[in-house]
Amino acid sequence: MKIGALIALIAGLALAVFVIVHIGFAQIFSAIGHAGWGGFALILLAAMPVIAFLALAWRSLLGPVVPYWVFFASRQLRDSATDLLPFTQIGGVVIGARAGILAGISPVKAYSSSVVDITAELMAQAAFTILGLLIGLTRLKASASLAGYVDAMIIGTVLLVPGIIAFVVLQRKGARMAAALAGQFLPKAVAHTEQFTAEIEALYRQPKRLALSSTFHLIAWIAAAVWLWVIFKVCGANIGVMDCIAIESILAALRAVTVFIPAAIGVQEAGYAALAPVFGAGPEFGLAVSLLKRARDVVLGIPVLLAWQMVEGKRAFSDKEEA
Template identity: 75%
Template sequence: MKVWTWVALIVGFALAVFVVMHIGVAAVFGAVVGVGWLGFIAILLAAMPIIALLALAWRSLLGPVVPFWVLFVSRQLRDSATDLLPFTQIGGWVIGARAGILAGIPPIRAYSSSVVDLTCETMAQIAFTIIGLLIGFTKLQASAEMAGYVDALILGTALLVPGVIAFVVLQRKGTKLAAKMAAHFLPKAVAHTEQFTAEIEALYQQPKKLALSSTFHLLAWLATAVWVWVIFRLCGADISLMDAIAIECILSALRSAAVFVPAAVGIQEAGYAALAPVFGVGPEIGLAVSLLKRARDVVLGIPVLLIWQAVEGKRAFGGGNGTEAA
């Protein structure tokens, strides 16, 4: 991992600790513990539809090449790697795609569809952020602390649109970028750059698949907001579903802006603590929601990653070298 990534991670942890200390350890952990074991189990279960929708988004691009459960597990593995391992999102994408490869997805298709899936996810996030800004605009403008950031949020969302367009154009027309992608995703198969580019181009020529994948991604974003609303309610917060959607929309934008910070450590915690009071909830509840989300990532993610490591280890000692062939 690069030095700057370690620096970002350390700064993020320091920010998270500062926020907890500033709000009050007793108040924050009191809200967390108040959820109870049954409440935490409910949090674990309530997140499952999100992963299912994300798997459906990927399947919309791939087609029924493998059973749905393979995509479900691969997508959970991708998210767990992104949330828990000390690197940014690109490592999670590679691991998730590789899991699909081991289950029978052709390597070029797995990696190319992962790239296009990212585009669909980003397009859906733009729509999701717009929804959140429309819902929360009045309260954000009325907040002395957040009013100054509203214009920046709107501008940032607007800039995502040409950013996505440029990303798509570069994927389809930029042979240098395609070569770099192939070199990163397929280090032992750079010779397949043309096939990698052709697979991406073929996907972009199927608008129905792109629309369906983007729709599932938007539903997944909305399901994440519903999940966050459930956590708020379990923490004792009297918050509406619409307000929870607004909070999660803005948090997703903050996480995207802080993509260089692994798992948005510190950014997520500070964001929830700052946004919760805007919508009538104490900052300690907002921070508790963030910590409970982290707890879910750890409780579910560690077993998933350990199983993955065992599978990779078995392949290595069993003579499989994991080389991606076309």
Template identity: 30%
Template sequence: MRVGGLGRGLRLFLLGGLALFLYLVIEQGVAELAQALKAAGWGLALVAALHLAPMTADTLGWQRLVPAGARLPFATMLWARWIGESINALLPVAQVGGDLVKARLLGQRGMPGDIAGASVMVELTLAVFTQILFTLLGVTLLVLHLGGGRIAHTLLAGTAVLSVLLLAFAWAQRRGLFSALVAALGRCTGRRDWRALTDSAAALDRAISRTYADRRALLGCSGWLLAGWLLGAAEVWLVMGLLGHPVGWAEALLLESLGQAVRAAAFLVPGALGVQEGTYLLLGTLLGLEPPLALALSLAKRARELILGLPGLAAWQMAESRAGGRKGG
């Protein structure tokens, strides 16, 4: 698919998601939702602050994948992760554009490009792997709460398909994925003078292979990433308390794990707009939550994304401006 066609496709998904979002908000009643969110009030700022906990855990895991001699200060990597999450949450980049920017930012701060790219690629793969484990925890809780059913079977089937795709992706990474992609692109375009691009792809492939060979780093990263997923459930627990309807940790884990799973599956819809809201409505109904309350949970998470994400986008633009200024000078 050409870039222009991909852009039009993402815009169509955005419009579809926006239409679904507006329908659900109007269907549940704007006044009722506003009343529910009003109860949270300034507590939403606390929700945003709490999100720094899983973000920190994720960054600690990501840092484990970088060789000691090439590591940047933790604060720098946390800053890059914040910007990457902001881009993925608020811009139509199929939830991966922020990861590319993370690698670029680390390169601007002095980390070798192949090491930065390898750390981002392997961390992204491990993030999906740990999310699969987190989703299985949510499915288990769902089965314990409701027994087996179509929803549980659908989630398990989707998880199985994703696991196979992830294994294939990891296998391809360890066997020169990026060199193969550059070679294929050269054959398609008929060009053979991409020596610099070919060398860069080969260096990235070697760095990825070295990263996968460090099992201690992989285990350490996976542990921190899984901790990050679990810490994310605290956000649901806090929001529901602020909304005046406290839930237990099991319910918070169920809502977070399955909500994140569906959001990941809807990666082509920018921010999973509308899809996330529909998911929380369905899961909330299964747990006995009133529909406006379940939808208010999703909107509170959206508010957190805006509170952290808009400054993150501004920080990205400032970083790019400074990088452009250094090149111009």
């Protein structure tokens, strides 16, 4: 792990511990205990549609080059790597693309579609953030703790749109610019090839596929808000689905601007704890929700990462035997 990421991780952990201690263990674990094992099982199931739509978003860019389950498994691996390994979100993208390659997607298509998929997700996130701010604007302005940040949230959302446009334009400006951008988070051996750049441009010349991918990403964001609503419900908090859209959109924006912190440690905990009271629940419920989401990531993510390691290990062993 790079020293910068390590420092960010330590700072995030310190923030998470501070928030937990400040709110109090008893209150937090009372909310978690309210969910019980049955509630936790429901939390696991309610997260599946999110991954399903994210997989459809990626598949929309490439078409049925491999079975749908490959996209589903690769996207879950991408998220599990981001949530559990000491990487930023960019590392998870590379691992997810690698899984697709092992299942039959060509390296150039896997990595180039991952770049365009990020663009589609950003476009959807911009729409989702706008929707969330519109829903929660009145409550945010009425909040003593968050009212002062409302203008910054609005400005940040407005700036996100030209940022996405610039990202797309720069990728289409030619081989050098596209390779330079992609080279920031994709293997250089792939990023700096004419074929890779040509594939990027080919994907952007199919606006219907890009629009469909963005639509599935937007549905996935909304599904994530419904999942959040389920978690609040099993914890005993009475927060509506529309309010959860507002909470999730703001939290997603916070995670986006703190992408350098692995797994958004501390940011997620503090964010939910701060936002829950704005929409009618105590901070202990917000923190309980965050910890239950982390628990889900661990319970599902560890088997997924172990399975990936087994596949990679088996492949490496086979390559040695052939050599």
